Amino acid sequence: MRELLEAVADGSLSPTAAEAELRGYVTEEAGRFDATRDRRRGIPEGIFAEGKSASQVIALAETALETTGRALLTRVSDSQFNALEAHLDETVPEATIDRRSTTVRVTTSSSDSPSLDATVGIATGGTVDGPVADEAELVCVDAGATVDRVDDIGVAALSRTLDQLDRFREADVLIVVAGREGALPTVIAGLVDTPVIGVPVSSGYGHAGNGEAALAGMLQSCTVLSVVNIDAGFVAGAQATLIARAIDTARD
Amino acid sequence: MRELLEAVADGSLSPTAAEAELRGYVTEEAGRFDATRDRRRGIPEGIFAEGKSASQVIALAETALETTGRALLTRVSDSQFNALEAHLDETVPEATIDRRSTTVRVTTSSSDSPSLDATVGIATGGTVDGPVADEAELVCVDAGATVDRVDDIGVAALSRTLDQLDRFREADVLIVVAGREGALPTVIAGLVDTPVIGVPVSSGYGHAGNGEAALAGMLQSCTVLSVVNIDAGFVAGAQATLIARAIDTARD
Amino acid sequence: MRELLEAVADGSLSPTAAEAELRGYVTEEAGRFDATRDRRRGIPEGIFAEGKSASQVIALAETALETTGRALLTRVSDSQFNALEAHLDETVPEATIDRRSTTVRVTTSSSDSPSLDATVGIATGGTVDGPVADEAELVCVDAGATVDRVDDIGVAALSRTLDQLDRFREADVLIVVAGREGALPTVIAGLVDTPVIGVPVSSGYGHAGNGEAALAGMLQSCTVLSVVNIDAGFVAGAQATLIARAIDTARD
């Protein structure tokens, strides 16, 4: 600890980084950032942008970059993104920004590029499921997993689904994203021996719309699935990452 | 009308049959029986036994037999059935009783045996869907339709489902009965051009059990289905019958 | 297949049309279009515009036109429609556009004009049910069925309803569209022997508003109905079309 405080004193370590090291988290106006979550939990704290001001989002992203070398943000609006991008252009010009739908990942050249010897397959039922799958995908990419993605293969045209079976069998873990009645994970899970994580999507209107029918159907599935909440692409990606890492470790 | 009343007077027509002829329905202690529903609606009034006493069930069945030559009863318990059977053995010994699960059909030798030149396909997802499918089947049989039934082909083992496609394509109308997540009607309806009526079944436990997930999934189906209420085998059979009859008429 | 590929090579067949022929569907940025659904299922894939960008809508409509000679779009906003119309004016000037409320049908002079010898009756309870009925109607028209439509005959003024009974009896299949308590399909289905498809509409406020009371009432109906989801005019029209086609075939 003495060492740490001396580093702060001579300016070679920021107070933020020092607090992260000492307490595990950093206390800020915009909230406490759990800087050691990745180390402890195997997945970093994602910054949930919805309902935060642009400056709160920027502050949390900066803390993440400073303490962990990268930042993962979900549910980022266009205006939040523009503000963040402009800010980073100025303050961290070497940062690389990867944006897919409303999910954003920032890395700095100095950050380690992790790599997992495992493949996460991601399938979607329709066009509208894209942003949720993007969220899951970027979490897996962030952890260094290989992602094999195939879109728009809903069961209304079953041959679209069956055409992809070989790819699904080769993945180590599958994320299947579907709205409306959410039958896609059930059909796929009945045919392969890969663990499948179902992600219901808030599409659909009328009775049990907004993803409730899809969630209910996945929970009631007559095959074996585990499920995350409606639109919870981040959680699905993180859970798949934990499984992929366990397999990667076993492969070593 | 004069003729009718004279027939009552000379005993060749019962008051019950006369009332049915004059008003369309018969008023009894146990309720009003809609004796002309079959003529007007194309399907007879079913006698819903649940919650009625055995004597009420018997009285309504007798009125149905007297005014229409047959009786169709649903949700009949074992004790109601035994009482009914004993009673009919004595009073209508020539009656034929067809019982499938909790559905019962009684015909007398004098009743017309209708016949429709049309086939209703009925499929179930699992063993537990049987009684609901039986209810639907007996309604179709009662109307004289050909029924082609195949059981226990849920999508958890998709090859069981796909093995039956040719039979489904040959039917004029399909009833697909499924509980849990209720994906079977969606998968079938995506592959054939027959009209499909989905029947959710009150199986499944936990969240959205009791058929709610199946109903929600069928309503949200990304294919084309129409749906009846959970466990409503009678309604599905009757709706299929109306379609079968329209086709039968067109075939003439 | 050789033939097909040669046609692509000499430019007489587009790659899109060739993919549709070979795989059944066309893979695009905006999604996979199921180009053979009409052939396989008896009804074409409808393009659900809600939540898609104007350019996605245009791309899918063009694929539909190119591979099937026509396009059917639902839930089209004004701005999506204007963009589509402007685009087609330029690229497919010979196209005919039929727009009713938020439903749009595009045909090209070269497309076959199908015709069914069957009539679909469509009834609505009130003014607010119009757009849902329009969606159902355009699907039936697209398939070549005769449509007999009567609006605003809700049961609050029962004589409005009863005045139309003869028209309902002459239809081969009925679609009845109603919001609030959704009693109209029940009342009609109690009086005619035509199959009735109920469509609940998301009108009504307060408890069980947004069509939930109407859906519940139709599912619980003491008459014989099958039902589609709230506001699902497309599904009702498609199911009616499948029945109409079966009758048309039987009539031949």
Place this chain on the structure above:
Amino acid sequence: MRELLEAVADGSLSPTAAEAELRGYVTEEAGRFDATRDRRRGIPEGIFAEGKSASQVIALAETALETTGRALLTRVSDSQFNALEAHLDETVPEATIDRRSTTVRVTTSSSDSPSLDATVGIATGGTVDGPVADEAELVCVDAGATVDRVDDIGVAALSRTLDQLDRFREADVLIVVAGREGALPTVIAGLVDTPVIGVPVSSGYGHAGNGEAALAGMLQSCTVLSVVNIDAGFVAGAQATLIARAIDTARD
């Protein structure tokens, strides 16, 4: 008050009756009986038997008889009834017991027989609605209103309903009891200018069964209705009584 206490002292007034007079209610083991509710509210406190022991039911009935000359009990089971009847046979042999389904009314020869110059019409949709209508009816009878009851006229056979219009128009207030989709009050209220109180019944199975669809439909009715809770025959009868009494008073 002095007079009252002296009457207690000389045994011409029971302590129970005295407490009722002084505080308005009587405090007992089995609960407090609101002995002056009829005077204050226009309707007596009903004794809700469900969940009470037979001896609690008997105690409350006795208090009611002692302080108001009559007792009105709802949801009385067979065993509770038998115990009550046996007890009254011994202790109040002059009592008259009127039992309809699970509702019971006890009067003593000395109790005033109220009479209202007003008619309450009661209609039910089907056999299963009978006990709920009985509960409503006995409340009206207890208050001295004339009751005109007609059973089993659900809209599945609309002519059964329309046959009764004249009777409905002659009533001063209507109670319409219906389960399943609960369309009967809506159809009747659209045709007459009598105030209609809808009573949903807990019949029906599947989605929105147990009376929820009926309640929702009555609340969403496109005609004018007021509604009571599912199976709340007592409340409907009491509300109709209050209206009948206001009319009776106005007629004087």
Place this chain on the structure above:
Amino acid sequence: MRELLEAVADGSLSPTAAEAELRGYVTEEAGRFDATRDRRRGIPEGIFAEGKSASQVIALAETALETTGRALLTRVSDSQFNALEAHLDETVPEATIDRRSTTVRVTTSSSDSPSLDATVGIATGGTVDGPVADEAELVCVDAGATVDRVDDIGVAALSRTLDQLDRFREADVLIVVAGREGALPTVIAGLVDTPVIGVPVSSGYGHAGNGEAALAGMLQSCTVLSVVNIDAGFVAGAQATLIARAIDTARD
């Protein structure tokens, strides 16, 4: 009928008024107006403005004025109101417009001014209940009833409520409007012998907000209430009017 047609022919009767006379309703672009509802049902058809265009609202209001001499509109937005007012200024300058919150009543000098010898009491729990009470009030005023209104007497300060008991006892029928937990109708109905109609209001946030808690509480009330749907001021006013008219008739 001959007379009617001759009146149309010589221009002394508009086709609209003639259709109203002959069929009971008028068929228009904007819907069918039930011109004889007031005569048949005792309350006029209200024009529900929400979701209609300004020109549809104007057209229906004109038909109402032409056939019944007055028009009652609910859920009228500011822009709909301004358009209607401007239109009427030009076309029916003698019209009188009464607007309370979102409810509007238009009468012409030539229309009969009905009068009922009965008083409807209206109470609200808080400021936010005002517009719903206004809707109820204008329906009663339109029918000629005397209205005695008292606002903002919710039970959080019970003395505010109890201060008004005498006024409540003098009314012939009470409408009690309340949101949040909706306890006000229960407390009032426990103290007076007037029939009480409870109107839940869509105030309140969190669990069972939007009026659901208030509706549930009124349905479960341990006193005697009948209830209308959440925010259904029109229905409450109309039901109170039907009761007031019955009393008025009895008073004659």
Place this chain on the structure above:
Amino acid sequence: MRELLEAVADGSLSPTAAEAELRGYVTEEAGRFDATRDRRRGIPEGIFAEGKSASQVIALAETALETTGRALLTRVSDSQFNALEAHLDETVPEATIDRRSTTVRVTTSSSDSPSLDATVGIATGGTVDGPVADEAELVCVDAGATVDRVDDIGVAALSRTLDQLDRFREADVLIVVAGREGALPTVIAGLVDTPVIGVPVSSGYGHAGNGEAALAGMLQSCTVLSVVNIDAGFVAGAQATLIARAIDTARD
């Protein structure tokens, strides 16, 4: 610790008591008993009997007696109680058993009798709320608080409620138990400055029965309440105890 182990070795301390002392809890077949909860949390672990076998209930009660000198059991059935009583008669003849409805408290002569200088007021709306109030009461008694209880004062007869105001004002904290619409805590909390804890009871039938309306109403209350789950008398009693103890401590 050495001391403890020696006490175990020489038999003056049971292994159970030693484990409780060392780890805070005792591990048994029937579950882990949190023997130091009272010390840590201020309230003992209650033994929830529902769904446990009689022998599990007995085992847990014995562990509680052995480690804390007393046992508090909720939702005890008659047969569980009889088995427990018989067992204790034999094994702990000096135990005192206090049973109220389904709640049971066992103390041994050697257990400290705690005492709090604070009063908890408990009010119920009706007879059916008794067992839930009993559960709350016994928790308070167990902690040594004074309990002032008044039953059956629901707002349907408001004077019953208002008669008790002075007693409510003298209590340090109030528990108000009510089912149906649950208005009683709202009315009381509007009149006194004591903290009020509302306990909804699972009475009531029909829509929002089983306590849901009462819970919703208490959460939406326009006065200040905090609430516990439906029928959660134990939690209400425990929360009141924590408040009473804080006051008792302050009084010292």
Place this chain on the structure above:
Amino acid sequence: MRELLEAVADGSLSPTAAEAELRGYVTEEAGRFDATRDRRRGIPEGIFAEGKSASQVIALAETALETTGRALLTRVSDSQFNALEAHLDETVPEATIDRRSTTVRVTTSSSDSPSLDATVGIATGGTVDGPVADEAELVCVDAGATVDRVDDIGVAALSRTLDQLDRFREADVLIVVAGREGALPTVIAGLVDTPVIGVPVSSGYGHAGNGEAALAGMLQSCTVLSVVNIDAGFVAGAQATLIARAIDTARD
């Protein structure tokens, strides 16, 4: 009373203040203000700004200031706040305005500054819970309690939570504010003997979002909690204040 009226007559007392004194509340256009609630209930009437016009908010705030010397407003929008601030600058320049998120407290120099010898601890799970905690905090501050607040200690990083145990144990009563699954109050209440009031927050998306999961989890908590409605910071603060005041009184 004579004195009061003379004070009004000579202008030394405003009519508003006089009405407050005489009736307990003040009747205004914008509603009735319960001027004596603080005296009667121990907490002042909060002015709920949502859904009110700026001028209504200002009028009520002025009445509060005039009759009680301070005003407490919740759910104040930016525009309402600006209007209020501008108005007070002019009319009550000596007023002090304390604004936290959407809660506002106004005091005048002449108002008594209450003080309680008790501490309310307030904890939040995340950034998004801040405004709800602010609402609770300002109510406690208004009553003169000491507030010890700690933010953003959700259980996803449990060490953040456990770091604060000592502060929680020193408080007299705890308010724990949490959204999503709402586990924070359960974890804290399992470790301390302070009474804990849980406040669910309307964060979270998908199934049981908007605070429903948090509310359900707090009601089902296996520890001892009492709960207020979702986002009901005012109620939690007021309940904590009532407890704090009881403790303060006991400490004297």
Place this chain on the structure above:
Amino acid sequence: MRELLEAVADGSLSPTAAEAELRGYVTEEAGRFDATRDRRRGIPEGIFAEGKSASQVIALAETALETTGRALLTRVSDSQFNALEAHLDETVPEATIDRRSTTVRVTTSSSDSPSLDATVGIATGGTVDGPVADEAELVCVDAGATVDRVDDIGVAALSRTLDQLDRFREADVLIVVAGREGALPTVIAGLVDTPVIGVPVSSGYGHAGNGEAALAGMLQSCTVLSVVNIDAGFVAGAQATLIARAIDTARD
């Protein structure tokens, strides 16, 4: 295939086993048994006993034994178990029966004993969660995984939970079973980097009882979890098995 049929002909292969080999499943009275599910999906078809007759259960168990050498049954009642045990004693005396709560596993001496080099940790919150955990455990055992189980460590006594962290960290995958508010999986998943599968249990009463609060809380968890339906121990065990097998394969 010829070989197979010859084996049937010479009696060395049963028709049942042959059908399983040829079609993948076996068709019986009691349903179709998916005999190759284990091979295709990695987990065998479980026989869900609830709602089946004892003879159906026995028939399916025999088919499973005959075609796969073992049988896994869930939700087996006592009487079903006794019948099964008696039957197997006679017909397959060499069978080994492993029964835990309502889950039963039968193996024959000839069946392969699979083994996985991976550990599944299973934790429960309370006694009542035992049978659900048993179901999960037996599925894992059946697949040959090592199971490390720890019971009754709910967060009400957090030290019980934290005491087990090391064991949780050593497992390859964790199943956490909890009812009531279901906070246990969230707390554990926040502390370890093992993938966690949450299983809500249908304990808890009142609002959101029967496992709904636990399910909602796990779906809303601020940590990373995937979830199965309420009480779905089989699904959780099977999903953990699929992950364990992937790790086992990677370890090779």
